[in-house]
Amino acid sequence: MSDQAKFQKTADFLCCMDCIGFNLRKANRAVSQLYDEMLRPTGIRGTQYSLLVVLKIVGPVLVTELAEKIVMDRTTLSRNLEVMEKQGLVSVTPGEDRRTRKVMITEMGSAVLSDAYPLWQRAQAKIRESMGEERLQSLMADLSALIEISQVD
Amino acid sequence: MSDQAKFQKTADFLCCMDCIGFNLRKANRAVSQLYDEMLRPTGIRGTQYSLLVVLKIVGPVLVTELAEKIVMDRTTLSRNLEVMEKQGLVSVTPGEDRRTRKVMITEMGSAVLSDAYPLWQRAQAKIRESMGEERLQSLMADLSALIEISQVD
């Protein structure tokens, strides 16, 4: 190993294939495509479906509150909501505090959500049946742990 | 439950919080931010780091080949490579088959990769130490299984 430029051999990077980020992104791409494909007849994507679900459950909520709840950058959420507002799925109104904006699901959003629910179930069931309940719970716990660890910063 | 519009009660959607896609995206956001933050001094992101690693290991490769290898849409990869080519990290040259384009890491790409390696290690170690080796292996296996399941379509 006299060549300084080759101090890092190709083989040294083999361990990088076990990168958590890389493998998480990879799985995310594949899984998101599965949900998106199932939801296609409804015109919404997986991200939008999840947002509608959260809004349905928690009710009217401020943007920053919601962003923290779903571990999403505030500005990312804003941009996503912007699209959904144009589509009539959510409404954004001024909050009591004049700095804030209150987000809620619309009637139309609720209707689309109801249509999407059985399609979402199909995607969810496909994974659940292949993985098994126990393994799925373990995976969910691991994902929560990852968030915990990554956010400590 | 006489109201047809409320056939789907709010509580019915509680199970949707266990959506694999939702939780995977959430974890992906958190973890990607961790790697991106660690890699910031190098000027590249986690996605670019992983691409450089793969290119370093597999050598010159066609776009579609590479896309399949890393479970990434062909057009997504193209767009990512476009940015990296402008930055001088990779080179894209015509293949023997005149339809194809051959991608490879540049000297500069290799240099940046070597600089990034210890920073990547720090991020990887942070997660590894918190999760434990055994749990990490289980997670990796689960992510592989998810890809397997989602791609069967």
Added chain:
DNA sequence: CTTATAAAGGAGTATATACACATATTTTCA
């Protein structure tokens, strides 16, 4: 050998993501 089909890739469009910076309010505190 010509035509039909398949394969590889590019371009247009749209959503998803997040950082840095700027603006508008509210709250705190001297």
Added chain:
DNA sequence: TGAAAATATGTGTATATACTCCTTTATAAG
């Protein structure tokens, strides 16, 4: 009370992602 700090949000910019449609080139069928 009035200035400073904190809070909530918007904007500009850039990467990441993927679908649809299109062009170029190679291969297969007749």
